[in-house]
Amino acid sequence: MTATTTGAAPAELPQPQPQRGRPRSEKARKAILEAAAELLLARGLSAVSMDAVAERAGVSKATIYRWWPSKETLALDALYTDWAAAQPAPRDTGTLRGDLLALLRPWARLAAKQPYARVIAALLSEAQTDPAFADEYRHRVVEPRRELAKAVFLRAADRGEIAGDLKIDVALDLIYGPLYHRLLHGHAKLTDRFVQDVVDMALTGLAPTTYPELSDR
Amino acid sequence: MTATTTGAAPAELPQPQPQRGRPRSEKARKAILEAAAELLLARGLSAVSMDAVAERAGVSKATIYRWWPSKETLALDALYTDWAAAQPAPRDTGTLRGDLLALLRPWARLAAKQPYARVIAALLSEAQTDPAFADEYRHRVVEPRRELAKAVFLRAADRGEIAGDLKIDVALDLIYGPLYHRLLHGHAKLTDRFVQDVVDMALTGLAPTTYPELSDR
Amino acid sequence: MTATTTGAAPAELPQPQPQRGRPRSEKARKAILEAAAELLLARGLSAVSMDAVAERAGVSKATIYRWWPSKETLALDALYTDWAAAQPAPRDTGTLRGDLLALLRPWARLAAKQPYARVIAALLSEAQTDPAFADEYRHRVVEPRRELAKAVFLRAADRGEIAGDLKIDVALDLIYGPLYHRLLHGHAKLTDRFVQDVVDMALTGLAPTTYPELSDR
């Protein structure tokens, strides 16, 4: 297997290739991800230097570069492993409000654990400059999250809780946007109370009686 | 005037001091901010190296360090100068919806001009790690913007468009959050249409008829 | 081979180590020494900045620092290479006087070639402040030279030309001291004539008939 875009575990697809040469060291892969994750959460993305990861993982720099094109990609892998393990599967609570809270509360609690904001901001920043990384970030982080929320809205539409022509793309941003906003700007805490306030305010509207006709749009 | 936190123009406050020593070179100050702004918008924050700014501005590195503690602070100054000049004063349109659109549309148009997203993301990222910079960023960028929007909501409350006990802090995040979300994540464009959709959806609610009692909360 | 005190050629001692990692670039080593020597002789030690050497040698500063702890050590290496190549092996002429002249004349001629005085003075100056460098300087420059002259005196003692209890350490200083004195102070030229005068005056004494008893001491 030649160098690929990511350093994901090798067993993703059945590989009929002849598999020549020395096989990839699973031990090295794990040590690298672990070292990266530790540095990432402890001291932020800027501390994830290839030299530092290599030393901490007891691995040579060349080995890292063979499997990850940049430290950002590596950090993404390291983060994703952590994050995915910690997020519970969404539940169907029977109401849109319940579903949203079930989805967003665990997310917010996890995100508010200090180190994550730093990492997310750094990755977001990197994505602004490196289009390839941006694609990967969106594909691996943004889209899965949006798909979960989209499913929630589709269920709500089925139940008739929301209009069938509601622009779900906008609704997703209306829900997640405020959470990210607080997370990244830090002007106020990302509490359970805030999550509930956002959901309720988004569901009922800031001035529903003043602009009733807009909801027919 | 001794070194301060930022390299702002010297004439901010009345300074009765006898003004000893050679005065600060206004020419150098401008050249530095200009060079930084150019690099910033053309190639992102990572291109704003002190060496590069110094060379482009025809100035010594020591002069930059004398007035700006870090390249991020410098970038913030450079950005702010640009940004402030481009933003129009908010108008009172007579309705909450009109005021919000008048406020947000120009902001979104400016922000969507490609380079800004990159810069904002980078500054946000830096703010996660450097508390002093975070303070400054919030004080100079976040708070002024929030104050403008807050004034809009207070006018709306006076007019009776919104409930008097509306949590304005949350409402601000509900309005700005989605815009920043698109800006930074880049999963979709930050268009005028989107701004309007966000405003309307936030005003009327996603499911106002399903959860009417929540609005009395 | 890990970083050592000096950047000497790697093949000085038999090294049975398995030779891990990329081997040192002999090309870089030579280029660095050459660049340093050129700068040293052309413009003095103060012109041997690490930046200048790096640029002239087409080498990175880190590579220089990996092998030489300071520019003085580097200069010493560069000088030594030059110097050693130019000094002829001492001959046994059969008399103390002949041996001393054979030893000192070439040394004086080489030293009087302008640039060397400047370099020697600078190295001597550095040695006053940096004990580690002082050790190295004495070990690599001073001692070898003294050993040569010491051998000359021992041969003379064997022949019976000088007293067996002559303090050779003092005699060495009596011979070399005046030469260095002129070289460094520059109050007069370091000519062949002067070398001969010093040798003759040292051998016969300034006032041998006035203080004959002192020579029995």
Place this chain on the structure above:
Amino acid sequence: MTATTTGAAPAELPQPQPQRGRPRSEKARKAILEAAAELLLARGLSAVSMDAVAERAGVSKATIYRWWPSKETLALDALYTDWAAAQPAPRDTGTLRGDLLALLRPWARLAAKQPYARVIAALLSEAQTDPAFADEYRHRVVEPRRELAKAVFLRAADRGEIAGDLKIDVALDLIYGPLYHRLLHGHAKLTDRFVQDVVDMALTGLAPTTYPELSDR
């Protein structure tokens, strides 16, 4: 008095000039020399930065530069003040050997007080590169010392202790050279014993019986 080569006290010559403008501050002059001397002896010439002297003396850099063209010249002034005060006037002991010991022993004792070797080496080094400074150094340090020793030799010639055609220039180097040699190279201590050995060896010769005819030259 306009800027001159050195920062010597202003009262050297009668000054009939109308003495326009603010007179030179004697207080500043002394503070500068004192600060320079302290830094010089405590931490060597390299610690005598103009900034450091200015701060320690409570004086502006411009003032220093007005009166001393370089830190080396300043150091020379500072050193000379110290040194001259500490050196006793030479005595006439009645013999060449006694005169030389009376002259050299105090010199050697003073010089061996650690800091001086460092300073002398640094000044000597500077003199190799800067001809103007070299002139000044020779004029103020080397020549006075040589004149003293020359007087000793002339008295000895009057007494008939030494040959009338002795090359005094060479003799001076034969006497002082070894002392400087040990001082600067540090391969052995500059003790009273060594001074005496040098004087005796120089007077009687290393091998006077082997080369008697040379003394007639």
Place this chain on the structure above:
DNA sequence: CGGTAATCGAGACGGTACGTCATGTCTTACA
């Protein structure tokens, strides 16, 4: 079972930027 080939560790390499420091010059206001 020996050959082929990819991987691994170690670490040297040419670069770029960092943030600090000293030099020598300058510009201002005050004495």
Place this chain on the structure above:
DNA sequence: TGTAAGACATGACGTACCGTCTCGATTACCG
């Protein structure tokens, strides 16, 4: 005119990473 204060251009310092490279050693498969 001299001075204190201090800003300025210049340029070197020594360090840290970057991403690439060159080794020798290891570990599979494949013929």
